[in-house]
Amino acid sequence: xxxxxxxxxxxxxxxxxxxxxCIPGSAQPIGGWPGTTVHDNTIYVGSRDGRVVAINAxxxxxQWSYHITEPSDGMGCGPAVVSAAITTPIVDGDFVYIGxxxxxxxxxxxxxxxxxxxxxxxxxxxxxxxxxxxGTGARNNAIVxxxxxxxDVIYVSSSDGRVYSLRKDFGDQVKKSGIxxxxxxxxxxxxxxxxxxxxxxxxxxxxxxxxxxxxxxLEWSFKLEAGFASSPLICKDxxxxxxxxxxxxxxxxxxxxxxxxxxxPEEPAGNWFWASPVVNEGIVYAGCLDGTVYAIDxxxxxxxxxxxxxxxxxxxxSIVSPPVLxxxxxxxxNEAGNxxxxxxxxxxxxxxKNRENGNKSTINAQIRAPFCAHEGLVYIxxxxxxxxxxxxxxxxxxxxxxxxxxx
Amino acid sequence: MSFVxxxxxxxxxxxxxxxxxxxxxxxxxxxxxxxxxxxxxxxxSWPLTRRQLKSTKAMQDMQPKLQELQKKYGKNKQKLQQExxxxxxxxxxxxxxxxxxxxxxxxxxIALYQAIMSALATTPEHLLNLAHRLYSWEMVSQAIPLSSQxxxxxxxxxxxxxxxxxxxxxxxxxxxxxxxxxxxxxPSVDPRQGATQRMMTLMMPLMFGFFTLMFPSGxxxxxxxxxxxxxxxxxxxxxxxxxxxxxxxxxxx
Numbered sequence: 001x002x003x004x005x006x007x008x009x010x011x012x013x014x015x016x017x018x019x020x021x022c023i024p025g026s027a028q029p030i031g032g033w034p035g036t037t038v039h040d041n042t043i044y045v046g047s048r049d050g051r052v053v054a055i056n057a058x059x060x061x062x063q064w065s066y067h068i069t070e071p072s073d074g075m076g077c078g079p080a081v082v083s084a085a086i087t088t089p090i091v092d093g094d095f096v097y098i099g100x101x102x103x104x105x106x107x108x109x110x111x112x113x114x115x116x117x118x119x120x121x122x123x124x125x126x127x128x129x130x131x132x133x134x135g136t137g138a139r140n141n142a143i144v145x146x147x148x149x150x151x152d153v154i155y156v157s158s159s160d161g162r163v164y165s166l167r168k169d170f171g172d173q174v175k176k177s178g179i180x181x182x183x184x185x186x187x188x189x190x191x192x193x194x195x196x197x198x199x200x201x202x203x204x205x206x207x208x209x210x211x212x213x214x215x216x217x218l219e220w221s222f223k224l225e226a227g228f229a230s231s232p233l234i235c236k237d238x239x240x241x242x243x244x245x246x247x248x249x250x251x252x253x254x255x256x257x258x259x260x261x262x263x264x265p266e267e268p269a270g271n272w273f274w275a276s277p278v279v280n281e282g283i284v285y286a287g288c289l290d291g292t293v294y295a296i297d298x299x300x301x302x303x304x305x306x307x308x309x310x311x312x313x314x315x316x317x318s319i320v321s322p323p324v325l326x327x328x329x330x331x332x333x334n335e336a337g338n339x340x341x342x343x344x345x346x347x348x349x350x351x352x353k354n355r356e357n358g359n360k361s362t363i364n365a366q367i368r369a370p371f372c373a374h375e376g377l378v379y380i381x382x383x384x385x386x387x388x389x390x391x392x393x394x395x396x397x398x399x400x401x402x403x404x405x406x407x
Numbered sequence: 408m409s410f411v412x413x414x415x416x417x418x419x420x421x422x423x424x425x426x427x428x429x430x431x432x433x434x435x436x437x438x439x440x441x442x443x444x445x446x447x448x449x450x451x452s453w454p455l456t457r458r459q460l461k462s463t464k465a466m467q468d469m470q471p472k473l474q475e476l477q478k479k480y481g482k483n484k485q486k487l488q489q490e491x492x493x494x495x496x497x498x499x500x501x502x503x504x505x506x507x508x509x510x511x512x513x514x515x516x517i518a519l520y521q522a523i524m525s526a527l528a529t530t531p532e533h534l535l536n537l538a539h540r541l542y543s544w545e546m547v548s549q550a551i552p553l554s555s556q557x558x559x560x561x562x563x564x565x566x567x568x569x570x571x572x573x574x575x576x577x578x579x580x581x582x583x584x585x586x587x588x589x590x591x592x593x594p595s596v597d598p599r600q601g602a603t604q605r606m607m608t609l610m611m612p613l614m615f616g617f618f619t620l621m622f623p624s625g626x627x628x629x630x631x632x633x634x635x636x637x638x639x640x641x642x643x644x645x646x647x648x649x650x651x652x653x654x655x656x657x658x659x660x
Binding site for chain 1: 532534555556
């Protein structure tokens with residue numbers, strides 16, 4: 001009897017522990033990290049609770065918000081969808097476009113919604129809004145990478161491993177590519193368009209060139225042993241693309257060439273080059289998950305300088321968001337919430353202080369989302385679901401806005 | 408250092424990185440890596456398993472004596488317990504000996520569950536978090552990100568999401584667990600204890616079958632392989648099917 005009781009207790013505690021780590025449908029929420037976009041004094045961003053939010057940058061008030069309805073995952077201990085808006089909103093004309101984790105592309109009329117904030121939270125035909133599902137199935141077509149717009153076409157990388165093109169005005173699917181990554185069957189990097197060609201980097205270490213019109217593979221492709229972690233960045237002057245890999249290197253690949261231009265650094269860096277780099281006047285600025293911003297000669301791949309970002313304990317903190325150039329300054333932010341203003345020539349940088357307590361990080365939350373700069377201000381969505389507007393000239397956070405819904 | 412950091416340092420990260428290296432070595436097949444890791448875990452815990460099996464065998468041999476005691480002291484529960492404990496002591500058998508391997512494997516299950524979820528990186532968050540837990544080994548860098556496909560199953564998805572194949576996996580997990588339990592659980596001489604035992608023998612496989620539907624298929628694969636290895640080991644060490652009796656259609660056991 002005693003034995004049976006002990007076995008019973010073990011079974012009960014085992015199942016309790018397993019179930020505690022797995023509340024049906026709610027384990028490991030997907031928050032995503034949609035970045036910010038500023039257009040006509042309006043900030044557009046996706047919130048952690050699955051809304052597209054438009055904020056008036058002058059009055060610092062919300063103009064409108066749109067809740068994206070997502071299917072529930074139901075039972076199960078797999079990842080549950082919490083946030084719908086995964087990609088950074090893109091504004092083109094009167095519309096804002098966003099991709100969702102449930103595999104939909106959404107076009108919302110910014111003019112109509114700012115004039116009628118109470119418009120229903122579903123696409124309005126009369127304002128030419130639309131919503132288009134990508135691919136088939138509920139899970140394997142998640143849109144993780146940012147959308148790309150060129151002319152009248154939107155290009156979408158899907159987690160089903162394909163690139164899709166949609167008509168910008170009605171959302172109709174125009175073309176779809178073949179599965180570009182057979183091994184992983186997912187594309188989490190954005191395509192880059194150059195002339196009439198689309199370039200896509202994949203987790204299995206390929207760079208593919210596709211016809212922008214037909215999405216058919218073109219002759220040139222490039223292959224690495226390790227997979228690519230970031231979307232490519234193309235320097236138009238030299239027809240070279242720069243992109244980070246999971247082997248802790250940044251690569252420079254000349255379009256059309258089978259030979260690698262250069263690899264940085266010689267020995268692997270401290271972690272992945274996750275964020276896409278930026279390039280300006282022959283210098284590549286790349287943030288690394290080891291917490292360092294590197295400036296690299298775009299031609300030779302030689303290091304010009306490096307800047308190590310820290311957390312409040314003095315330890316390096318990952319740079320997840322791509323650095324941004326604003327005038328003659330480079331802005332970088334790390335996961336610890338520190339924002340830095342760096343001189344692109346010398347690599348000397350200064351941390352923007354927290355306005356309440358100088359010893360704390362610039363923002364009291366993690367920074368992972370891509371941020372944008374506009375007229376001397378940097379707009380950052382932090383992981384506490386707030387937007388922080390940093391005035392670079394004053395060197396301070398000038399205002400913030402909570403995206404959380406007030407109960 | 409927080410508990411989580413210590414956990415990752417000592418058990419979580421080594422299991423995760425070994426799993427990724429195994430995946431790279433085994434032709435990029437994460438499913439094969441899970442199977443290989445299960446075999447490794449079984450080899451590491453072999454001394455304990457052997458003790459458990461010996462204990463099971465000894466219990467099996469003691470059954471006639473236990474039944475005699477049941478007949479003799481069936482009405483006096485206290486005396487029966489005392490005599491049974493005396494018998495166990497004389498035979499050098501610990502009736503709880505079979506529980507230790509299970510308890511020791513429990514943290515490994517948790518670490519393996521976390522490792523499978525982390526390694527598969529089914530969401531962008533998982534992939535980014537993975538960056539902080541990897542060793543700077545070249546093999547690890549080249550293996551990331553892993554492919555989650557194995558025998559038509561997505562190991563990062565729950566069996567429930569996988570449909571028919573997932574259901575088959577749940578039946579295999581439950582079925583193999585039932586067989587293993589039946590092989591090792593000695594029939595109790597006490598009718599009440601026997602009823603509880605029968606309930607547990609049925610409940611555990613049902614529970615794990617249900618968990619299989621809820622958890623990523625990679626973990627279910629670990630359970631299934633672990634059970635099958637357990638059955639095979641049990642069969643060869645104790646020399647047969649133990650307490651599992653097959654009723655023949657002709658009326659003989």
